[in-house]
Amino acid sequence: MMRIVVVGGGAGGLELATKLGRTLGRKRRASITLVDRKASHLWKPLLHEVATGSLDEGVDALSYRAHAKNHHFDFQMGSLDGIDRERKVISLSEICDENNDLLIPSREIEYDILVLAIGSKSNDFNTPGVKEHCIFLDSPEQAHRFRKEMNNLFLKLHAKHGEGKVDIAIVGGGATGVELSAELHNAIKELHTYGFEDLDSSKLNVNLIEAGERILPALPPRISSAAHSELTKLGVNVRTATMVTQADEEGLITKDGERISAQLMVWAAGIKAPDFMKDIAGLETNRINQLVVKDTLQSTRDDDIYVIGDLASCQQKDGSFVPPRAQAAHQMASLAYRNIVAQINGHDLKSYTYKDHGSLVSLSRFSTVGSLMGNLTKGSMMIEGRIARVVYISLYRMHLVALHGCFKTGLMMLVGRINRVLRPNLKLH
Numbered sequence: 001m002m003r004i005v006v007v008g009g010g011a012g013g014l015e016l017a018t019k020l021g022r023t024l025g026r027k028r029r030a031s032i033t034l035v036d037r038k039a040s041h042l043w044k045p046l047l048h049e050v051a052t053g054s055l056d057e058g059v060d061a062l063s064y065r066a067h068a069k070n071h072h073f074d075f076q077m078g079s080l081d082g083i084d085r086e087r088k089v090i091s092l093s094e095i096c097d098e099n100n101d102l103l104i105p106s107r108e109i110e111y112d113i114l115v116l117a118i119g120s121k122s123n124d125f126n127t128p129g130v131k132e133h134c135i136f137l138d139s140p141e142q143a144h145r146f147r148k149e150m151n152n153l154f155l156k157l158h159a160k161h162g163e164g165k166v167d168i169a170i171v172g173g174g175a176t177g178v179e180l181s182a183e184l185h186n187a188i189k190e191l192h193t194y195g196f197e198d199l200d201s202s203k204l205n206v207n208l209i210e211a212g213e214r215i216l217p218a219l220p221p222r223i224s225s226a227a228h229s230e231l232t233k234l235g236v237n238v239r240t241a242t243m244v245t246q247a248d249e250e251g252l253i254t255k256d257g258e259r260i261s262a263q264l265m266v267w268a269a270g271i272k273a274p275d276f277m278k279d280i281a282g283l284e285t286n287r288i289n290q291l292v293v294k295d296t297l298q299s300t301r302d303d304d305i306y307v308i309g310d311l312a313s314c315q316q317k318d319g320s321f322v323p324p325r326a327q328a329a330h331q332m333a334s335l336a337y338r339n340i341v342a343q344i345n346g347h348d349l350k351s352y353t354y355k356d357h358g359s360l361v362s363l364s365r366f367s368t369v370g371s372l373m374g375n376l377t378k379g380s381m382m383i384e385g386r387i388a389r390v391v392y393i394s395l396y397r398m399h400l401v402a403l404h405g406c407f408k409t410g411l412m413m414l415v416g417r418i419n420r421v422l423r424p425n426l427k428l429h
Contacts, residue, residue, distance in 0.1 A: 001028070001029075001030060001031050002024070002029065002030040002031070002112050002113070002344055003030070003031050003033070003110055003111050003112045003113075004020055004024070004030050004031070004032050004033070004111065004112065004113045004114075004115070004340065005033045005035065005090060005109055005111040005113070005114050005115070006020075006032070006033070006034045006035065006115040006117060007035045007036075007080050007090065007114070007115065007116050007117065007118060008035070008036060008116065008117035008118040008119055008309070008311070009034055009035075009036035009038070009041050009064055009117075010041070010044060010117060010118075010119045010309055010310075010329065011043060011044065011309065011326050011329045011330060011333075011399060012117045012308045012309035012329030012330065012332055012333040012336075013034065013036075013115070013117030013118075013119075013308070013309065013333070014034070014041050014062075014064075014067075014403065015329075015330060015333040015334075015399070015402045015403060016115060016117065016308065016333040016336055016337055017032055017034040017068075017071075017073050018067070018071050018073075018402065018403055019333070019334075019337045019402075020032045020073065020337060020340070021068070021071040021072040021073035022071055022072065023341075024341070024344075025071070025072035025073045026072040029344075030344070031074065032072070032073035032074065033073065033074045033075070033076055033109060033111075034064060034068060034073055034074070034075050034076070035075075035076045035077075035078055035080065035090070035092065035109070036064055036075075036077065036078075037077065037078060037079040037095075038064075038077075038139075039063065039064060039065070039077060040061040040062060040063050040064060041061065041062045041064060041067075042057050042060060042061045042062070042140055043060075043326070043396060043399055044119070044326070045175075045326055045396070046060065046396070047137045047138075047139075047140065047142075047143045047176075048137060048143075048176055048179045048180040048183055049183060050140055050143040050144070050147070051137055051142075051143040051146040051147050051150075051180065051183070052146075052147065052150070052180070052183040052184055052186065052187040053147050053151070053187060054183055054186060054187065054190075057140050057143075061140070062403070064077075067403070076092065076109065077095065077104060078092030078093065078095060078104060078107070079092060079093045079095070080092065080093075080118065080276075081093040081106065082280070082281070083114070083280055083281035083283075083305075084281070085281050085282070085302055085305075087110075088110060088111055088112065088114075088304070089108045089109065089110050089111070090108065090109050090111065090114065091106065091107070091108050092106060092107055092108070092109065093106055094106040111304075112304065113304050113305075113306070113340055113343070113344075114304060114305045114306070115305075115306045115307070115308065115336060115340075116291060116299075116305065116306070116307045116308075116311055117307070117308045117309045117311060117329075117333075118273070118274060118277065118309075118311050119273075119309055119310045119311060120271040120272060120273055120274075120310035120311065120324055121136070121138045121271065121272060121273075121274055122136040122137070122138055122267055122268065122269075122270070122271060122272075123269070123270035123271055123272040123288065124136075124267055124269075125269075125270065127244060127245065127246065127247065128245075128246045128247070129246050129247035129248050130247045130267050132247075133247045133248060133249060133265060134171070134247055134265040134266060134267040135149075135264070135265065135266050135267070136266075136267055136268075137176060137180070137266060137268060146264070146266065149264050150166075150168070150184075150187070150264060153166045153263055153264060154166060154188070154191060154196070154199060157198075157199065157203060158196050158198060158199060161198055162198030162199060162203055164203075165203050165204065165205045166188075166203060166204055166205065166263060166264075167205045167207075167251075167261055167262045167263050167264070168184060168204070168205070168206050168207070168262060168263070168264045168265075168266070169206075169207045169209060169251065169252055169260055169262035169264075169265045169266070170206065170207070170208050170209065170265075170266045170268060171209045171244050171252065171265070171266065171267050171268065171269045172209075172210065172266075172267065172268035172269030172270070173208055173209070173210030173212065173214070173215030173216060173217070173238070173240065174215075174216065174217070174218070174268060174269075175216065175359075175361050176268040177208055177210070177215070177266070177268040177269075178208065178215055178216060178227055178231065178361055178363070179361060179362055179363070180266060180268070181206050181208045181231055181234075181236045182230075182231065182234060182236075182362070182363035184204060184206055185201050185204060185206070185234045185235065185236070188200065188201060188203065188204050189201065201234070201235050202235075204235070205237070206235070206236045206237065207236075207237045207239060207260055207262065208231065208236050208237065208238050208239065209239045209242050209244060209252070209254075209260065210238075210239065210240045210241075210242065210269075211241070211242065211243040211244070211269065212240065212241070213240055213241055214228070214240055215227060215228055215231075215238060215240065216361060218323060218359070219359050219361070223359070223361070227361055227363065230363050231363065234363070239260075242254050242255075242256075243255040244269075247265060247267075250262075251265070252265065271288070271310060271324055272288035272289055272290075273285075273288060273289035273290045273291070273310070273311050274289065275289060277289045277290075277291065277311070281302075282301065283299050283300075283301050283302065283305065284299070284300045284301055285313075286313045290310075290311055290312060290313035291307040291311055291312060291313065292313045293306075293307045293312045293313065293314050295314070295351035295352055296339055296349040296350070296351060296352070297312065297314065297332060297335060297336050297339065297352050298339075298349075303343075306336050306339070306340065308329060308332035308333055308336050309324075309328070309329040309332060309333075310324040310329070312332065314332075314352060314354075316353065316354060317353075322352075322354045323354075325359070326395065326399070327356075327357055327395070328354055330398070330399065330402065331352070331354065331355060332352060333402075335350060335352045338350060360395070397409060397413070400412060
């Protein structure tokens with residue numbers, strides 16, 4: 001039986017394993033194994049909402065093991081340690097608990113086709129002090145740490161009867177930094193309604209720092225300008241053309257020598273693949289450790305290894321590279337599925353072409369801005385407000401449909417509506 005191993009349970013990896021399980025796994029044409037170092041999945045674009053408490057990941061997270069059982073694939077918890085391309089095995093490192101007691105021993109898993117979908121992490125560009133003093137939002141655990149420290153700062157301010165301010169600095173004017181800035185103002189607004197009458201937006205000082213000339217540099221200037229305007233209205237201090245060169249306990253230092261004081265700092269400037277991926281198993285990698293792939297999403301040096309999502313360095317015909325977005329991971333998962341099935345059946349493989357359906361940025365409950373691209377719009381159409389919010393939420397619904405199907409996703413939407421009545425708007429514990 002053909003053995004297909006998918007490493008990484010992010011948006012692309014989990015969708016691919018689910019599709020393979022529903023078809024090849026259910027019909028016993030192949031054994032499908034998903035490997036991830038975590039026990040559960042949470043859509044990464046939601047992490048900024050977990051960080052501020054507006055989303056309870058305990059409700060929205062998905063158990064890999066339960067999902068695997070329902071969709072005819074196997075789940076193995078572990079971290080990739082190495083790849084032996086000659087023997088066609090991957091090695092997983094052992095897992096220990098917080099007391100260093102062994103939970104799962106190191107082991108090897110054989111494969112015929114390997115898919116790497118490990119994703120990306122924040123790139124601190126070796127800026128001094130960032131690792132020690134800033135929080136990255138790459139995982140639910142880091143989001144939890146941010147929320148705990150944020151809540152502690154609000155509690156200290158409340159104990160002083162609102163005398164002073166909470167200073168938060170966010171480095172990186174991409175989608176994560178912009179959305180987190182807005183969510184922070186939503187969080188303090190919600191706290192005000194839960195008995196913290198002395199806390200409001202005037203007590204929150206958020207600095208959003210971007211090294212480039214404008215925030216959201218990957219999006220059209222008019223969307224960037226609209227988001228900049230909305231954030232300014234909320235009270236966010238948007239600082240463009242400002243490069244951070246150092247972080248310490250008291251804040252950030254810019255290239256011009258200016259100090260930006262902050263009690264809590266988030267680094268969301270740029271991404272890279274994990275360091276251990278650099279030249280792994282002799283595969284071709286780029287300067288940020290991404291694996292270079294052909295247009296079929298196969299690695300350039302091994303046709304039995306596919307790479308999808310943020311980990312893939314995929315060049316398009318026009319010379320541009322596929323951006324690290326959730327919609328790209330979704331599209332790559334779909335093509336990788338078709339190409340794997342074609343490879344098993346001895347058919348020709350198809351080339352991947354990134355289709356940009358536009359980008360949307362949620363400014364919490366205050367607004368949503370973005371652009372839609374496609375046949376209906378004949379180019380790019382800017383949208384904002386309630387319509388943009390509906391489309392933004394629908395992107396997450398598309399991910400849920402890929403995992404659960406339409407009926408179950410509909411039920412989840414119904415439960416979500418009920419929870420909006422039963423649960424507080426902010427996670428308070």
